[in-house]
Amino acid sequence: MTSERQQKIESVLSKRQNDITIVLENVNDPHNISAVMRSCDAIGIQEIYILNTKIPAYEKWASRSSCSAMKWLTIHQFADAKECVDIIKRKHSRILTTSLTTDAVSLYDLDLTQSVAFIFGNEHSGVSEEIRSLADGNFAIPQVGMIRSLNISVACAVTLYEAFRQRTTRGQYKKQALDEKTYQELKTKWTLNHETDQ
Amino acid sequence: MTSERQQKIESVLSKRQNDITIVLENVNDPHNISAVMRSCDAIGIQEIYILNTKIPAYEKWASRSSCSAMKWLTIHQFADAKECVDIIKRKHSRILTTSLTTDAVSLYDLDLTQSVAFIFGNEHSGVSEEIRSLADGNFAIPQVGMIRSLNISVACAVTLYEAFRQRTTRGQYKKQALDEKTYQELKTKWTLNHETDQ
Numbered sequence: 322m323t324s325e326r327q328q329k330i331e332s333v334l335s336k337r338q339n340d341i342t343i344v345l346e347n348v349n350d351p352h353n354i355s356a357v358m359r360s361c362d363a364i365g366i367q368e369i370y371i372l373n374t375k376i377p378a379y380e381k382w383a384s385r386s387s388c389s390a391m392k393w394l395t396i397h398q399f400a401d402a403k404e405c406v407d408i409i410k411r412k413h414s415r416i417l418t419t420s421l422t423t424d425a426v427s428l429y430d431l432d433l434t435q436s437v438a439f440i441f442g443n444e445h446s447g448v449s450e451e452i453r454s455l456a457d458g459n460f461a462i463p464q465v466g467m468i469r470s471l472n473i474s475v476a477c478a479v480t481l482y483e484a485f486r487q488r489t490t491r492g493q494y495k496k497q498a499l500d501e502k503t504y505q506e507l508k509t510k511w512t513l514n515h516e517t518d519q
Numbered sequence: 520m521t522s523e524r525q526q527k528i529e530s531v532l533s534k535r536q537n538d539i540t541i542v543l544e545n546v547n548d549p550h551n552i553s554a555v556m557r558s559c560d561a562i563g564i565q566e567i568y569i570l571n572t573k574i575p576a577y578e579k580w581a582s583r584s585s586c587s588a589m590k591w592l593t594i595h596q597f598a599d600a601k602e603c604v605d606i607i608k609r610k611h612s613r614i615l616t617t618s619l620t621t622d623a624v625s626l627y628d629l630d631l632t633q634s635v636a637f638i639f640g641n642e643h644s645g646v647s648e649e650i651r652s653l654a655d656g657n658f659a660i661p662q663v664g665m666i667r668s669l670n671i672s673v674a675c676a677v678t679l680y681e682a683f684r685q686r687t688t689r690g691q692y693k694k695q696a697l698d699e700k701t702y703q704e705l706k707t708k709w710t711l712n713h714e715t716d717q
Contacts, residue, residue, distance in 0.1 A: 329665070336663040352550065356673055362664030393665040429684055462680070465534040465692060466560030467527070467591040467709070471676070475554055478673040479680045482660070486627055486681075494663060511665070 330511045333393075337367045337507075339498045340436035341484055342413060344370040344405065346452055347443040348473060351388075356474035357441070358390035364485040365494065367507070368395045370438075372405045374449070392514050395507075406455040413438040416456045418448040419476060425461035433484035434491045441477055528709050531591075535565045535705075537696045538634035539682055540611060542568040542603065544650055545641040546671060549586075554672035555639075556588035562683040563692065565705070566593040568636075570603045572647070590712050593705075604653040611636040614654045616646040617674060623659035631682035632689045639675055 343361060348354055354371075361369055399405035409416060414436040419425075431437075440456060442448030453459065462471060462479055471479070488494060497504065541559060546552055552569075559567055597603035607614060612634040617623075629635075638654060640646030651657070660669060660677055669677070686692060695702065 333663060333665050356670045359664075359666055359669060360673060362666050363660075363662040363669055365663045390664070390666050429687070462561075463683070463687070464561040465531065465563045465683075466557075466588070467531050468557055468560050468588050471557060471561055472554045472672065474670065475558055475672060475676040478669070478677050482677045482680070483684075485661070489627070489661070 326515060327512070330508060330515070333365075334499060334504055334507055334511070335497045336365045336494045337499050338365045338488065338493070339367070339500070339503075340413065341366055341433075341481075341488075342368050342370065342409065342438045343477065343481070344372055344409065344438060344440040346372045346402070346440055346448060347375045347446075348441060349376055349444055350473075353444065353472070353474045355388040355390070357477045358388055358394055360474070360478040360481050362390040362393050364481045366394070366481070367499070367503075368397065370405055370409065371396060371398045372400075372402060372452075373398070374400060374402055375443075393511065402449065402451045403455065406452070409438045412436075415458065416440060418442070418453055418456045418459045419461060419480070420447050420453075420459060422459060422461075425459045428460050428462050428480055428483055431460055431483075433487045434493060437484070439477070439480055441473055444473055524713060525710070528706060528713070531563075532697060532702055532705055532709070533695045534563045534692045535697050536563045536686070536691070537565070537698070537701075538611065539564055539631075539679075539686075540566050540568065540607065540636045541675065541679070542570055542607065542636060542638040544570045544600070544638055544646055545573045545644075546639065547574055547642055548671075551642065551670070551672045553586040553588070555675045556586055556592055558672070558676040558679050560588040560591050562679045564592070564679070565697070565701075566595065568603055568607065569594060569596045570600060570650075571596070571598060572600055573641075591709065600647065600649045601653065604650070607636045610634075613656065614638060616640070616651055616654045616657045617659060617678070618645050618651075618657060620657060620659075623657045626658050626660050626678055626681055629658055629681075631685045632691060635682070637675070637678055639671055642671055 416438045418440045440448055440452055462476055614636045616638045638646055638650055660674055
């Protein structure tokens with residue numbers, strides 16, 4: 322491996338955030354999942370959660386989509402909503418769903434520099450009632466158009482980039498957030514990823 | 520039409536911005552075009568430009584994609600880059616391309632409360648050299664991941680929502696930006712749109 326590539330791996334790992342994650346609940350379209358993963362990688366999310374209570378587990382989609390971002394993320398899969406939320410609550414202090422209900426607060430009124438997990442729901446039915454009842458709050462991306470729905474990969478990217486903007490302003494990408502053990506484990510794994518690319 | 524629907528049309532028109540637009544240069548995938556149009560509608564862009572110097576004109580794609588946002592936008596189509604840019608320069612004081620070149624400034628360093636046209640290029644080849652030479656500047660969405668490319672509909676949405684955020688902070692959605700003639704013309708057209716929906 323070139324030293325340039327090694328430096329890139331170290332630079333990316335030094336910016337990975339440990340207190341922000343996303344959950345995809347029954348998200349169906351492999352293009353959406355792939356785009357979401359690219360956005361996660363782009364803003365420095367390392368761990369993501371795939372919760373499939375209604376549709377086949379993600380592997381089946383993964384084999385059909387060419388998701389280049391997948392190998393740079395740590396993906397947790399669950400089939401049970403409560404089990405998934407319990408695990409997330411150990412690591413994150415707020416779980417927020419997104420849906421266009423009247424109780425939703427604006428994305429731009431959230432402090433995203435603090436620990437947070439965002440849950441995005443199925444393309445058609447949105448976030449389930451079960452997940453809504455387990456979450457700490459609900460937010461929406463403001464919209465001033467005739468159509469009131471953004472593509473899920475778009476909604477996710479807008480949300481994550483607002484977190485990125487706030488965290489950049491606060492200098493949260495300037496110091497390593499991963500603990501040293503995780504950093505070293507990922508460094509080893511990513512170096513192997515790179516070698517299998519050749 | 521219900522008065523609720525009429526009120527919605529008037530509310531949306533009152534927030535349409537007249538000094539921000541996008542150009543899609545040889546963007547190929549109808550899913551991307553459709554998602555971009557939904558983002559434009561969502562943040563109050565009225566006029567957009569489809570520049571196809573290399574691929575068939577947009578109608579062919581439009582007929583294959585179900586783009587619900589299309590009927591709420593004013594779409595200008597061009598086959599010649601210079602002609603398209605000349606028209607845009609009459610209405611907008613800055614034309615910015617997006618590509619990951621070294622001269623690119625960060626999206627977050629741009630003042631997007633001022634008149635601006637964003638040009639997004641083809642999924643594979645990006646913005647053409649011709650367009651680059653005609654534009655006023657180039658920007659990039661910062662990325663701290665292993666993969667250096669965001670889906671075009673994601674990049675467009677992140678860009679437009681940063682404009683939305685800045686303009687909301689400045690109160691630019693609080694007063695009507697469309698001139699009265701355009702407002703009334705669109706109101707008539709949208710009312711008819713609605714009636715043909717029934």
